Amino acid sequence: IVVMLASPAVMLALLMLNILIIIHLLSVISQNSAGQFFSSGHTNNWAVLVCTSRFWFNYRHVANTLSVYRSVKRLGIPDSHIVLMLADDMACNHRNPKPATVFSHKNMELNVYGDDVEVDYRGYEVTVENFLRVLTGRLPPSTPRSKRLLSDDRSNILIYLTGHGGNGFLKFQDSEEISNVELADAFEQMWQKRRYNELLFIIDTCQGASMYERFYSPNIMALASSQVGEDSLSHQPDLAIGVHLMDRYTFYMLEFLEDIHPASKTNMNDLFKVCPKSQCVSTPGHRTDLFLRDPGSVLITDFFGSVRKVELTMDAINLTDPIKQMEEDPVNGEEQKEVYSYADQLPVSEIIHQKPKQKDWHPPDGFILGLWTLILLVFFKTYGIKHLKHIF
């Protein structure tokens, strides 16, 4: 009744208001590049993807990590900005019925291994020490560029960990653990040296939420697949391969990421809703209190993709000098040209005929000494001390 009573003048005013709002929005969208910078404050993206468990039955952890690797590459982060750590080689494992493949979906629908996977840390190189060294940057000087995390203060970093975990720790290689305090300290050191602008930490293990409890550095957002006291469950086994192929949380997260393309505007609040208890059986958790921006304004592509900011070059410098010709080179070039040849890769004859290497003599260690002392004591106890003079 109220609507019908509204006069044409009021309706016209409303229409004008709508038009004004639309014009304002359009002008906001086509703003200059200085405005474009302030939406996120980052200029490059990095990803550190770690699978911490070995053995064939932990196939799903490798498949998890490789699937996230695929998504991140698809959305634009280049290999030079991804540090991929896989603790075991499932594709070439002798128990793999389909060698050189790692599947993430049953009935072998999706091979996430492909032929352009670049694994930076493989096998036994995936240790707690190496992981912390990568994060804090304290690598020996001989480490090549591809194994380093060369982020700066304008980098957004995605860190994804998967494996077996417990309350407050994550198991590496079935032999050592990283605790949540160590992880929090590593992130604090990264913050002190301004090695990140914003950090997204995703962990898919049992009791994963315990790993982000201790963070205290700013600008970290954390997601975990299960709360303390809950186990993260795997998704589906494949009867031909014989093991479980993926974990539930990562599986549904990947389904969500399949809908993301480099220009999409989906934000983090949607990522928090991925895999509710009905699908995941465990309760995923997240932590945003350390993050400065509102999660609703954080785009998924801020972390998973790599959308570069771009400015148009308006000026050019007028160069008038002609190019200097390099005269001296042809004369010297002939003399300096060396003839290169391939070095003999495997000098077989040398290897076969070489003498065994002289090993340095080491004094016997504690165990041997202890054993001999025990034998001597028993001897003298049994036969008496008078035999001593026969020895010395």
Add this chain to the structure above:
Amino acid sequence: MAITEVERRRGQLAALSIAAVVIIVGVPLWWRTTETYRAWLPVSQIKDLAKLQLHLSADVEVVFARGTVTPEQQKKVPLTQTQDEEHTVDGDLLMQFMILRSQNMKPARSFDSQTFFPEDTTLRYRYETKYRTATIMEEDALKKPTAAEADLSLHMLSESPCGSLVVYVIPESSSLLPEDVNVYIGQRRTALVRISAQMRVGKTLEQLLAQLEPQIKQVLQVMSFSHTDITVALSDRVRFRPGNKESIADSMRAFKSSPGYEITFSLLNPDPKSHQLHWDIEGAVQTYIQPLLTKLSPLANFSMDSQTLYYTMLGVTPRFDSSFEAYTLNADSLAHVINPVEARLGSNAASSNPVLNFLLYVPDIRHSPLYIHDHRKQEVPSNAFHSPRWGGIMVYNVNGFYGSETEFPVHVNINMAKVMGVFLAQLRLLLGVQSLSPPPGFLVAPCGSTGLADWELDRLMWSRSVENIATATTTITSLAQLLDQIGNIVINDNIAQQVSSAVTSLQLAMAELEVGNLGFALQYSKEAILASEKAFFDPSLLHLLYFPDDQKFAIYIPLFLPMCVPILLSMLKIVSEARQRRREKQAKKE
């Protein structure tokens, strides 16, 4: 009975001596062998450095040409004045916020916030202005027909040291400057300021100087450091202060200070069947880019390489625009161009220096010509774009070089002067040479063939020195804080030495800045940064020794408890026997 007495005594002595040995020898030995080696660090000096107090000083010389000062005023010149400006920049608000939050959260270690976190930074700017009259040779130089020639001949007469400025005040009648321009900023370190007629009639020298001051201050803001530049350079410590948007965009665009940079030039030829491209990259780099890099050598080392990539397309399909009869890429789709290309660019595996990529893309014949359009659908004259902290891409159209009947592939010689002009401009922006629009009435001379004016180099050196000093200070203070908090990290001698040398270099750099020796200040600040980064990122500083208390008990109890229990029990037995004897003695007395 006597035997048991002796044996009992012997037992007591044995227990007592074991206890004595354990306490006097064992405990200190265990303590020394389980303690970590920590070399001495100059902690008090580091705490002093944490409150950063930067004093910057610039020398300005103001020279009055004939006709600008009356003879009475001239008597009082030469004159020296000093001006000081103090600013306090608040410490990182975010850091304070996080400290408060962490104190509420009770982290694993107590955060000793009072000792080390970045406090307010005090800045003091000092301008030492010397006034004098022009010499005869300078007068001759100022009589040249154009301002550029005057600038050149003035430069021949005397070369100003880096960090200083000379301002020549010319009379209104001078024809050096065009009508609407009052100030001319030269390619080196000189500026020409035209005095207006009413400024000099019937005034004393002080009034004249007071009138000139605003203009000279403006010149200083353009040619020397300004408060905004310095605040931007300190962005590590004062990150979340919203300055003006342009300066923040500048700080995001330019690479952070680093001891070395790698520059890679790549030629992308997606269609080698049609175009056979030839570019004289070595000659072009030697002629056009190397002079700039030589001029910038006090700032950093540069290494250059080049490559040609075939069959590499842009990731975006350009659209044909019939109004321009050409293919266009609009500004919004440019952001998606870089990623697919970057996967194909290599980089030098041996160094960890930041890489600047400059790509020259020659479109394939089916998408020629290709132009870049801005938001208003206007063509961009340079046909190039750049990405902050990454590099630049230029599109070079070759369809004008041949007709439609030519035989493919066509051999094309690329005009390197045009290409390098654009790349040079992008290189300047990426290295932090700010392109600020000068105030009204100013005429800025175009930078010379090196691509960088001397005063631009000075500005870069100021901001780099300040940035290096701030970064090195933050690194050292956070390293000291880290080593303080985590008691288990071993501090080797080489780390202590690096820290000490970093502290010394920092102190020297700040002293040189205060005096105004910009070159030395930059050099010391670079040494400070190198030493502090080496100390902070030393591989031996890895903390893997987090022991929660229950694990410590679990380790030590099985070792020490079986040994201590008999000793304790025998101690107790001795004490109880002694007490019993004393009671018997007392009972006997009574």
